[in-house]
Amino acid sequence: MITNAHIRATAEAYLREHPQASDELAPLFGLLGQDAQLASRKEFRGHVTAGAILADTEGRILFIEHVALARWLTPGGHLEDQDEELMQAALRELAEETGIQPQHVVPLLDSPVHIDVHTIPDSSAKGEPEHQHIDFRYLFATGADVTQLQTEEVSGSAWHEADLLRGGGLKENVMRVLKERA
Template identity: 50%
Template sequence: MPITAQHVRDTLDTYLARHPDEKDSLSALSQVLDEAGDSIASRKEFRGHVTAGAALLRPDGRVLTIEHRALRKWLLPGGHVEQTDSTLLDAALRELAEETGISPDKVEPDSGTPLHVDVHPIPANPDKGEDAHQHFDFRYLFRTTADTVELQEEEVTAYSWQFADMLTAEPLRSRVMAAIRP
């Protein structure tokens, strides 16, 4: 069953219960969710739509980053949700496996609650018939002992295991740092 507006709302509410100081910064997500309903999970919803990402953490405190081919930026693995995804967590795990080749059985979710929800603009892409819009990226923390990566070369050009303190985006950096177990 595809991801529903109710699932997104429940996930957002659980997240905001942990991080109430982010209510204002996520108000655009709440507004689009109210207006778009279940189309919040459609990549054709150009007011904005949900995406899912994975912060994959190894015991040595390193996090997997990938170089996105089209954007030419180093990012966490992740992307658009699919009709086959039933939860945002499932979508993050699927995207992680697709982009990195790391099998889901080598990965353990840290929690069913996102580590971070990021709102960022996406420029128009006339080649794909896409207007400028926002991504509401639900980022989950996963743990692994795997280190072998097989990139999906259509979308990803390189990967790197970075120490968590090298992440630049806050509060993602601080939250990943706090999750490192001694």
């Protein structure tokens, strides 16, 4: 299981590279100070999720169509008890949702390319109140393509230019790394 110590160390490493994100990550550090169980999806003050930003050999980014949200997003989701590290959780989610296995993926950074804090609306159907997701997003590259979609959660996939990425520095961070690697 991913520990709060691992979450804190990963977030601190990210802030060393992106000190301008300190205000955005204040809710995360507040929850860490309250000993919130951030790896548990039942922690409704807020919990951590992991995501994969996957670039192909042309620098395009993989998007999936999320069934429940009816939106195009990058792969990712909740942490599981068997996850030991955030990057590994992002790779697991990528494999589950797209069929692209970790051995066909190369991490482009050792730390997240972006950490996003966003509000999830309440869901009476799931019995979940409004809460925050703290999404640790990792950047990977691959020459592989989607092999099998997790149809209960994903209805489609497509590769798009990186400029379609949205949210608080994500696009800028990804495009900078991809440009440096080109």
